[in-house]
Amino acid sequence: MLINDILKKxxxxxxxxxxxxxxxxxxxxxxxxxxxxxxxxxxxTYKTQVLPSDFLSSFMELCQQQEMECMTVFEDQWYKQxxxxxxxxxxxxxxxxxxxxxxxxxxxxxxxxAENFYNQNHLLGSVAGWKNIALxxxxxxxxxxxxxxxxxxxxxxxxxxxxxxRFATLNQYSVTGGLSKILTHFIEITGAKHIMTYTDSAxxxxxxFEILGxxxxxxxxxxxxxxxxxxxxxPSNRNNDTGNSLLKVYNAGSKKYVLDLR
Numbered sequence: 001m002l003i004n005d006i007l008k009k010x011x012x013x014x015x016x017x018x019x020x021x022x023x024x025x026x027x028x029x030x031x032x033x034x035x036x037x038x039x040x041x042x043x044x045t046y047k048t049q050v051l052p053s054d055f056l057s058s059f060m061e062l063c064q065q066q067e068m069e070c071m072t073v074f075e076d077q078w079y080k081q082x083x084x085x086x087x088x089x090x091x092x093x094x095x096x097x098x099x100x101x102x103x104x105x106x107x108x109x110x111x112x113x114a115e116n117f118y119n120q121n122h123l124l125g126s127v128a129g130w131k132n133i134a135l136x137x138x139x140x141x142x143x144x145x146x147x148x149x150x151x152x153x154x155x156x157x158x159x160x161x162x163x164x165x166r167f168a169t170l171n172q173y174s175v176t177g178g179l180s181k182i183l184t185h186f187i188e189i190t191g192a193k194h195i196m197t198y199t200d201s202a203x204x205x206x207x208x209f210e211i212l213g214x215x216x217x218x219x220x221x222x223x224x225x226x227x228x229x230x231x232x233x234x235p236s237n238r239n240n241d242t243g244n245s246l247l248k249v250y251n252a253g254s255k256k257y258v259l260d261l262r
Contacts, residue, residue: 002042002075003028009086010038015093025059026051036092037063037070043227043247056252057222060201072202072252076231077123084123087171088203094174101142101177104135106185109143117143122168123200129165133182135175142169142178146186152194159262162190164197180212187261195259202252214257222250 003019007030010017020029020037026049030038039059052058056072063070071092078085090096109117114132117140119125129145144167149160167182169175186192198220199206210216224236227247236248 002078003030003040006030006038006040006073006078009082010089013090013093013095015095024062032089032093035069036089037068038089039070039072041072041074041249043075043249046249047247051250053222053224053250054253056250057201057219060252064205069204071204074202074249076227076233080231080233081123083171084121087121088123090172091169091174092204096172096174098174098176099141101135101175101181104137104141104175104178104181106181107134107136108132109134109140113140114143114145117170118145118166118168121171122166123203124166127165131186133186135178135181140170141173142167142175142182144179144182144186146195149190149192159194161194161196162186162192164195179208183212183259193261197257198254199257200252200254206255206257209257212259214259217256217258220254220256222253224248224250 007017007019010030010032015032016034017030017032020031022029025039027042027045028040030040032038060070060072069092071088073085087096109132111132114129115126118127127145130148131146133144133146134140135142145165147163147165149162152159152161167179169178183195196217197209197214199209201219206216225233225248226236227233227249
């Protein structure tokens with residue numbers, strides 16, 4: 001059973017956990033050390049519910065309003081990307097191994113190395129980008145990927161904007177000051193004055209970006225995904241939205257943040 005499997009894994013790290021049912025969701029929760037809430041989205045329950053497309057996004061907003069530290073765990077991601085999910089849980093409970101960015105060296109990563117790092121350490125996997133900047137010391141501990149700049153003509157004077165496409169740390173590690181150091185370096189070498197990024201609402205509030213100077217701009221609506229019988233997840237569209245072995249689920253959407261240095 002999914003909930004028991006997750007419970008055992010989390011407890012193996014010496015964390016006190018309990019299964020909880022709340023009236024705000026049809027799904028079960030695992031409460032860790034009485035302050036971290038894992039919202040367990042099992043597909044057996046999902047199939048029995050008629051949920052609005054914005055159910056998860058609305059629920060995560062409610063958690064933020066009530067100052068509940070909550071993380072959504074989907075069944076497919078648990079069984080396909082368990083090390084990454086566990087790493088995020090451990091990081092949230094502040095049990096991860098800590099490395100300080102000031103002790104690490106900045107370097108550019110080639111495409112293949114960056115792809116492999118993201119596939120092993122980021123829920124969304126690899127991404128095509130322009131610059132892959134790493135923090136390492138024999139071992140790669142953190143990687144950020146940026147896009148090329150794009151001309152923005154919705155404001156005067158026109159300006160160029162970059163996008164932070166991915167940021168990930170090595171599983172089970174927390175790099176203190178990591179993203180800040182990479183951002184500072186990227187701004188120095190490119191002269192960037194405007195950087196945007198998107199955060200997954202299912203995994204938290206995105207407040208860490210606000211600490212770095214980013215400002216919340218808007219919420220992006222939930223996206224539908226088709227989950228196959230072997231837990232392959234693909235975006236929903238007219239061509240794949242059928243079949244008895246497929247389940248359509250909605251994520252919690254995302255939030256857009258911008259660092260504007262103009």
